[in-house]
Amino acid sequence: MSSLQFDIAHLLAGSLVLASFMMLYQDRLYALLNVYALHAGVLALSVAWQAYVQQAPHLYITALIALAFKAIIIPVALHRIIKRLGIHREIENVIGVGLTMMAGIGLVALSMVVMLRVTPGADALAREDLAFALSVVLLGLLIMVTRRNAVSQVVGFMSLENGLVLAATGAKGMPLVVEISVAFSVLIAFIVIGIFLFRIRERFDSVDVQALDRFRGERR
Amino acid sequence: MNGLRDILSQGAQMSLVLGLAPLLTGFVRKVKARLLRRRGPPLLQPYRDLVRLMRKDVVLADNASWLFRVIPYLMFAGTWVAASLVPTFGNGLLFSWTADLIAITALLGSARFFQALAGMDVGTAFGGIGSSREVMIASLAEPAMLITAFSVAMIAGSTQLPTVAEFMGSDAVGLRVSLGMAFVALTIVALAENARIPVDNPATHLELTMVHEAMVLEYSGRHLALIDLSSQLKLLLYVSLIACVFLPWGTATADASVARLALGTLVYFGKLTVLGFLLAVFETAIAKMRVFRIPEFLGAALMLALLATLLRFVSGSL
Amino acid sequence: MIAVALWSVAALLALAPAGVVLSTRPRGSIILYGGCLIATSTLCVTALSALLYSPQLAPSAILPIGLPWLGAHFRLDALSAFFLVVVNLGGVAASLFAIGYGQHEDSPGRVLPFYPAYLAAMNVVVLANDAFSFLVAWEFMSLTSWAMVVSHHRDAENVRAGYVYLLMASFGTLALLLAFGLLASNAGYDFDAIRASHPSAALTGTVVILVLLGAGSKAGLVPLHAWLPLAHPAAPSHVSGLMSGVMTKVAVYGFVRIVFDLVPEPVWWWSMVVLLVGGPTATLGVLYALMQRDIKRVLAYSTIENIGIIFTGLGLALAFKAEGLDWVAALAFTAAMMHVFNHALFKSLLFFGAGAVLGATGERDMEKLGGLIHRMPKTAFVMLVGCVAISALPPFNGFVSEWLIFQAILLSPQLPSWGLKLVIPAVGGLLALAAAFAAACFVKLFGISFLGRPRSDVAASAHETDRFSLTAMFALAAFCLIAGILPGLFIDALAPVSKDMVGNIMPHQVGLQWLTIVPIAESRSSYNGLLVFLFVALCGTAAASAIHRLASDRLRRAPAWDCGYPDANPAIQYSASSFSQPIRRVFGSVVFGAREIGEMPPPSSPLPARLQVELHDRIWDWLYAPIARAIGFATERINILQFLSIRRYLTLVFVALVVLLLVVAL
Known part of the structure; x- marks a missing residue:
């Protein structure tokens, strides 16, 4: 692999980590969704580049799936959900942005x-890809842990999944079937969560998951 | 003969930055005005302002101390020296090894230290508010700048700006994600340090939103002119710094022919125009932040710079 | 040479009892401080000549005092000579300052006898070449300084400070005693014997941790710093200067002597521990300093910061030494030593300035000062120099040492260990934060107390301090500038020290073009303080004269503008607490658990609105308070032992004896 190919792959994988950080930093829902779309777009680019470098045409399909589902359909759908739920206000983070970012740096390290x-x-390349992918996964978990809003938790989950895809393509081994089934399971998860969101809202007039905790009689 | 030439090119550099700084500010103002469909002040207005201020009497507050009168000169001298150490049209000038990137940062830090003191000298409420916010911003921007310098230095293997510029222009540097992060961090720092829009508004005199203007509120006449000139120099410095590290192409070396140097100067003008235009577009497109959002903004720069350094530390050993 | 040094120390010791007599005389303090001045300058010159002209000689001496089979060993090698210079430079400055300042003392009998003894003890620690004299001198140093901390014993806070100090000092000595005990177990107390011995790796590891605890508690490493900001400000100002500027350096000496010299080759994890303590110490120390409003306490906390920087440098040196990169180790070590010297200079200067302010106004609280630049222009000038120097701004000396440390950090990707690769950039970030906070902190200190308008009558009627104090402060300020613009001289002077401790030296600096310093290679990094200073001075004067000649030099005075709302009341100014409010809001809630409680009375009520700020020292709350509670709990349980009958006491003794015999028998 020539050094330019390596550099571009490195750049794309690194940008994915960067996009994860941008998601950590965002505290508005719409902005968060836009960054998520960017995240998925970068992932699609990265996968496509791997397809070109490794000359593995099935990876183009993976890239296409990522682009279509994750970068376009899901963000648009979430946009609509947010509009219908009327919750386009600020996200309350459990802990402050500064601390979250520091924790994020620690996780990357x-x-x-x-x-x-x-x-x-x-x-x-595989080593760096794996390292970046693990960072993306951990950062996705961090987003899920530090947010209270159910929608942003969903976004955290999706970005986590992006990290898995990155790892799989970097490791040159995931068969297409697995990839497609993963994509569909994510889609199903998304639909289920979407339905849940509406149900939660109907019950509690809010998608703040604290309401669930309160309902169960737990206290923070 | 050679020595004379070295001194001449160093002198050319010093007068170039001094002469160009107001023009850059005028250019950014003009572009901003045009983007808002206003006609805007003429390009040369900053020069006229400076001349007008220089000629006026200084009106000094009753209890201002000697320090208050010395500080404009100190700030100006510090910023000017720092600005002339950043490579502009040519690389490796006579005194370019006097201070490396870390020292340039610290030199700007000295200028700011004195500026914050000036805000407190007369003992007014606005001066205090400006100084106190300025040190808050600086306490994040300066580390971010230093760590950005670290990551750049680690990529280039040097903190000397001429060496860094040379390395960045060569083929040895690849597309590095830490370089991108360092670029974003440096841009954020540059916006904060120059009191540009998301952090501070250079055009406002609304009392409670201003930081830089609040500190220099008591200055007038030639003192104010010098302070204005040093902030213009600082803007030029940061733009040249970004140009020299991230757009290193076309810079001449100090011992090149005169034609090559002239070409370097032209390219430098081109870079300034592009970056100044981008700055104006950015400032027009974005709103000013609340004061206590700024730490988050700068904290992001700090974290990015740290991440860039970290990646560099790790992947440097692959 | 060592004879001169020892005689001077003896002279200092002899001055101690003389202090009792002299304290009753009207001009006694002048005689005593004058004596100390002569003795310390002799020591300083001796040590300097030893360092510069015969660093390889390392003369030693054995005196028939102390343990009968051991005697007292003394040795003057390069490291000792360097630290003697630091100690006695501080001593000279403090004695000169005290000739003027000491006359304000209400009860000189509580300070005069201890002052020379304290100086003597610090000198002996540095000269000692066996564990016994080292520890005795160390403890003597703690006790004499404790006596001066509680010299103003009517103030309840000072008594508490003295109590905490005594506890922590005993703890530190205990840790050192254990460390030396372990080292001496197979060699004896003589340092030469310890150097020759080959202790096991586990033993040396334990020794390093113990030394970090012992010397670190004296130097003020977080979390062992709790006593420092209480004790240092409580002493008279010249003693505060000595404690902060010099005694913490003696603690650094103890650490360097044992870890770099006495124990064999280092292991990489030692440096990890030192770095993990040093970096946070630097940042936390200065954050604490930012929150204070008492001048001397700000300075004490800033000492903690600088100790953090020094230990970071030492940690880097250890890491590089352990991995065999001894040329980088030399850079990091020299940087740390340079900072030792620099901090001794500017911290003494700043404490003396605070003392001058205290003498002129009777106030240490910044909220009651202000505008002193008009009343005390010379003190204000030297304080400004000190503030710029300690904020690590060019062209003064603080910047040079931090710059060198940064250069060492930039070389650390060469280290093979993964842990260090990740910790060192983080530590670099912490140092950068600390440098920026330090600038904020000293803008606040100088701006609130010296600029603006006076906030109280005492500040408005302050007067300039005496000539001796000013001489001492101006001399220190001049040294700060010289060390800042000619750092090459100092780096070269430190070469023998670094040769002894890490086995290599930095490249020779004097003789490079324009006196630039180049730590590694010119294409990599260089800095020229002299040229920066000259350029700034030239550009500034040129601009001033050009503008005055060509444009306008007229000036008139008018009331302040202040956006059209000038208010004559000085309370309208920003105060120390309000100045640090933005930083408190950004960092305070995490680090200090800071909370602002605002009380706003309803619109019709005549009550004033109130704003209260709560700060918690989390280390105190989480570490010291539980220990104190545990000890309190345990003592209450054990307390019953005090009220037993004779028969029961005898039973206890008997049982203890039998148990011991059983242990021996089995």
Whole structure:
């Protein structure tokens, strides 16, 4: 692999981490969705580049799925949901942006160390891709943990899934069937969650998941 | 002969930045005005303002101390020296090794230190508010700048700006994601340091929203002219810095021929025009932030810079 | 050479009992401080010549005092010589300052006898070449400084400060005692013997941790810093200057002597521990400093910050030394030593300035000062120099040492260990934050107390301090500038120290073109303080004269403008607390659990609105308070032992004896 190919792959994977950070930083729902669409777009580009580099045409399909579902359909649908729910106000983070970002940096450092340590033999690109992918997964989890709003939790979950796809393409091994089934399961998860959102709102007049906790008699 | 030439090119650099700084500010103002479909002040208006202010009497507050009168000169001198150490048209000038990127940052820090003191000297409420907010902004912007410098220095293997510029212009540098992060961080820092729009508004005199203007509220006449000139120099410095690190193409080396140097100067003008235009577009497109949103904005720059450094530390050893 | 040094120390010791007599005489303090001045300058010159002209000589001496089979060993190698210079430069400045300042003292009998003894003790710590004399001198240093901390004993806060200080000092000495005990277990107390021995890795690891606890508690490393901001401000100002500027350096000396010299080759995780303590110490120390409103307490907290910077440098040096990169280790070590020297200069200067303000106004609270630049112009000028220097701004000395540390950080990707690769950039970030906070902190200190309008009558009627104090402060300020613009001289002077401690030296600096400093290679990094200083001075004067000649030099005075709302009441100005409010709001809630409680009475009510700020020292709440509670709990339980009958006491003794015998028997 030439150094330019490597550089572009590295740049795209790194941009995915960067987009995850932008999601951590955003505290408005619409902006969050837009960044998520960007996240998915970067993922699609990254996968497509891998397809070109590895000369694996089935990865183009993966890229297409990512672009169509994750970068266009899901964000648009979520936009609509938010509009119908009327919740386009600020997200309340559980902890402040500064602390979240610091935790994020720590997670990236952690995944770097773990991945680079356990894969000394693999080639440089796969190692870096895996490290970046693990960071994206961890950052997605962090988004889910630090947000109270159900919609942003969904977005956190989706970005986590993007990290998995990145890992799979970097590792040059995921069969197309698995990829398609993962994409569909995500879609189904999305539909189920969407339905749930409306149900939650009907019950509690809010999609703040704290309302659920209160209903169960828990206190924060 | 060679020594004379070196000194001449260094002198050319110093007068170039000094002469160009008001023009850049005028250009940004003009573009902003045109984007808002106003006609805007003429390009040369900043020069006229400076001359007019220089000629006026200084009206000094009754209890202003000697420090208050010295600070404009200190700020101006510090910023001017810092600005002439950043490569513009040519690389590797005679005194370019006097201070590296870290020292330039610290030199600007000195200028700001004194500016914040000036805000507190007369003992007014507005001066205090300006200084106190300025140090809050600086306490995040300066580390962000330093860490950005770290990541750039690690990529280029040097903190010397001429070496960095040379390295960035060569083929050895690839597309690096840490470079992109450093660029975003440096841009945010530059916006904050120059009191540009999302952080502060250079055009406003609304009391409670201003930071930079509140600190220099008591200045008048030649003192105010010098302070204005040093903030214009600072804007030029940051734009040249971004140009020299991230758009390093076309810069001449110091021992190149005169024609090559002239070409370098033209290219430099081109870079300034592009970056100034982008700045104006950005400022027009975005709204000013509340004061306590600024720490988050700058904190993001700090984190990006840290992330860039971290990535560099790790992937540097692959 | 060492004989001169020891005789001077003896002279200082002899001055201590003389202090008792002299304290009753009207001009006694002048004689005593004059004596100290002579003795410390002799020591300073001796040590300097040892460092510059015969660093490899390392003369030693054995005196027949102390333990009968050991004697007292002394040695003057490069490291000792350097620290002697630091200690005695501080001593000279403090004694000179005190000739003037000491006359304000209400009860000189509580300070005079201890002052020379304290100086002598610090010198002996640095000179000692066996564990016994080292520890005795260390403890003597703690006790004499404690005596001066409680010299103003009528103030309840000072008594508390003294109590906490005594506790922490004992803890530190205990840790050092254990460390030396472990080291001496297979070698004896003589440092030469310890150096020659080969202790096991586990043992040296334990020793390093113990030394970090012992020396670190004296130096003020977080979380062992709790006593420092209480004790340092409580002492008379010249002693505060010595404690902050010099005694913390003696603690650094203890750490360097044991970790770099006495124990064999370092292991990388030691540096990890040191870095993880040093970086947060720097940032937290200065954040605490920002929140204070008492001048001397601000300075004490800023000492903690600088100690953090020094230990970061030492940690880097350890890391590079452990990995065999001794040329980078030399850079980091030299940077740390340079900062030791610089901090001694500007911290003494700032404490003296605070003392001058205290003498002139009787106030340490910044909220009651203001406008002193008009009443005390010379003090204000030197304080300004000190503030710029400590904020690590060019062209003064603080910047040079931080710049060198940053250069060492930039070389750390060469380290093989993953942990260090990740910790070092984070520590670099913390240092950058600390530098920026320090600038904010000293803008606040200088701006609130010296600029603006006086906030109280005492500040409005202050008067300039005496000539001796001013001489001392101006000398220190001049040193700050010289060390800032000619750092090459100092780096070269430190070469033998770094040669002894890390086995390599930085490239030779003097003789480079224009006196630039180049730590590694010119294409990599260079800095020229002299040229920066000259350029700024030239550009500033040129601009001033050009504008005055060509444009306008007229000036008139008028009331302040203030956007058209000038108010004659000085209370309208920003105060120390309001100045730090934005930073408190951004960082305080996380670090200090800061909360602002506003009370706004209803519109018709005549009651004033109130704003209260709560700050918590989390380290105190989470570490010290539980320990104190646990000890309180335990003592209450054990308390019953005090009220037993004789028969029961005898039973206890008997049972203890039998148990011991059983242990021996089995």
